[in-house]
Amino acid sequence: MRVLLIAVGLLVLAGCGAEEQTGSDLLIASAEVTTTVPTTPSLPPNGKAALDQAAREGRAAVVLVLSTEHDAADRVGKAITDLGGTVEAADARIGYLRVSVPVGLVKQVLTVPGVRQVDVDEPLSNADPTP
Incomplete structure (x- = not known):
């Protein structure tokens, strides 16, 4: 994300001092952005x-x-079921x-x-906040 912001910032700065282009003259700038995603969460x-x-x-269970990842929720759910787990809730639109x-x-x-991220679902504290 930081690389993307820097690239966009540089592109904006590069265009700040440029003369206005007219007609068919068109200035196109591009930047290649790469990110690294951990392979095992x-x-x-x-x-x-x-x-x-x-x-x-x-x-026995947690x-x-x-x-x-995008469009992987169904595939991941099946893999977890094959491992012996149970899918309790799913929303494939948001993964x-x-x-x-x-x-x-x-x-x-x-x-x-x-699988991109995993966390143990812990219950929220139900402490009464009144003094």
């Missing part, structure tokens, strides 16, 4: 802590929230899946092609 620190706690408590998987299979879920 990892759990964030709070997700790792929640997974460790689930293992210590002896829970609920994960996944972000998938969202909420899945339940055995605790021991979480590392395999991280390697499923098309």
Whole structure:
């Protein structure tokens, strides 16, 4: 993203001092932008802590929230079902899946092609905010 912003900024600055073009004279500028996407996602620190706690408590499964690549939600959902997980909710338009998987299979879920981000779904605190 930073590379894209720098490229756009340079293109804007390059055109600021240019003379106005008329008629068929047309100035076209292009920039090649490359980004690197991690091939294997990892759990964030709070997700790792929640997974460790689930293992210590002896829970059989955990609920994960996944972000998938464009048009990969259905394929990822099938792969997780094949691993032994259950798709609880999905929205393919935005690449969202909420899945339940055995605790021991979480590392395999991280390697499923098309998965971009993974986090353990943790319940929100229901503490009463009144003093």
